[in-house]
Amino acid sequence: MKIIGLTGGIGSGKTTVAKMFEELGVPIYNSDLEAKKLMHTSKTIRKKLVDLFGETAYQEGKLNRAYIAQSVFNDPKLLKRLNKIVHPVVRKHFVKWSETQNAPYVIQETALLFENNAQGLYDKVILVTAPTEVRIKRLLERDNATREEILARMNNQLEDSKKLPLADYVIENIDLEKTSAKVDEIHSRILDFS
Ligand SMILES: CC(C)(COP(=O)(O)OP(=O)(O)OC[C@H]1O[C@@H](n2cnc3c(N)ncnc32)[C@H](O)[C@@H]1O)[C@@H](O)C(=O)NCCC(=O)NCCS
Numbered sequence: 001m002k003i004i005g006l007t008g009g010i011g012s013g014k015t016t017v018a019k020m021f022e023e024l025g026v027p028i029y030n031s032d033l034e035a036k037k038l039m040h041t042s043k044t045i046r047k048k049l050v051d052l053f054g055e056t057a058y059q060e061g062k063l064n065r066a067y068i069a070q071s072v073f074n075d076p077k078l079l080k081r082l083n084k085i086v087h088p089v090v091r092k093h094f095v096k097w098s099e100t101q102n103a104p105y106v107i108q109e110t111a112l113l114f115e116n117n118a119q120g121l122y123d124k125v126i127l128v129t130a131p132t133e134v135r136i137k138r139l140l141e142r143d144n145a146t147r148e149e150i151l152a153r154m155n156n157q158l159e160d161s162k163k164l165p166l167a168d169y170v171i172e173n174i175d176l177e178k179t180s181a182k183v184d185e186i187h188s189r190i191l192d193f194s
């Protein structure tokens with residue numbers, strides 16, 4: 001079974017593209033979602049997060065996402081420490097999950113792939129792109145976030161110009177029909193290569 005990475009900056013449309021692959025029968029691992037589940041369920045992560053952020057890291061037993069986001073996205077050192085706690089656990093969880101899947105290939109959707117220099121862990125990497133202003137507009141519409149909050153996250157991610165040369169397949173996600181056609185094409189190419 002092949003392991004494919006699907007990445008792209010915030011608001012590029014990773015989840016939208018992942019859903020298109022899912023409709024083609026491809027098992028998808030959504031790292032953002034699974035990371036948050038693990039931050040909720042793993043006692044080890046909980047303890048480390050409370051050590052790092054204090055008791056406010058959890059509120060009524062639930063991960064205090066707003067507080068953690070506000071703390072880390074303007075503090076690269078703190079973000080690095082958070083990443084160091086969460087990413088290895090997510091990686092292990094993904095590997096275990098992939099071993100239970102029965103398909104020609106699976107996709108790990110993750111915002112931080114080239115940032116973590118993780119391209120070597122995948123057979124192929126798909127990069128989703130869209131112009132920065134388009135991404136900001138989408139996020140302003142989707143989330144209850146300010147432009148500054150969005151830019152703070154973007155500033156902790158690599159620019160597309162750095163990621164483009166590292167990707168095997170690129171999907172410029174502007175027109176959804178074109179994106180869907182590109183997904184079909186990449187799906188065939190992944191099934192074909194050995
Ligand atoms: C700070 C947290 C609690 C905020 O949660 P929230 O629900 O607001 O955002 P969510 O996790 O859904 O992420 C949305 C987007 O933000 C960006 N983002 C998230 N984490 C990071 C990060 N560590 N570095 C840069 N960008 C990030 C990505 O583009 C991601 O797709 C959460 O993002 C987090 O715990 N991040 C650190 C762990 C991590 O890297 N998770 C993502 C993949 S493993």
Ligand SMILES: Nc1ncnc2c1ncn2[C@@H]1O[C@H](COP(=O)(O)OP(=O)(O)OP(=O)(O)O)[C@@H](O)[C@H]1O
Pocket residue numbers: 008009010011012013014015016017032111138139142173174175176179
């Ligand atoms: N081609 C498109 N045309 C119009 N809207 C789109 C397009 N692609 C995605 N969107 C919308 O833009 C928003 C962001 O898309 P999506 O959630 O797929 O991005 P993402 O890269 O997964 O974001 P994040 O990094 O925050 O997880 C969503 O509301 C989605 O419906």
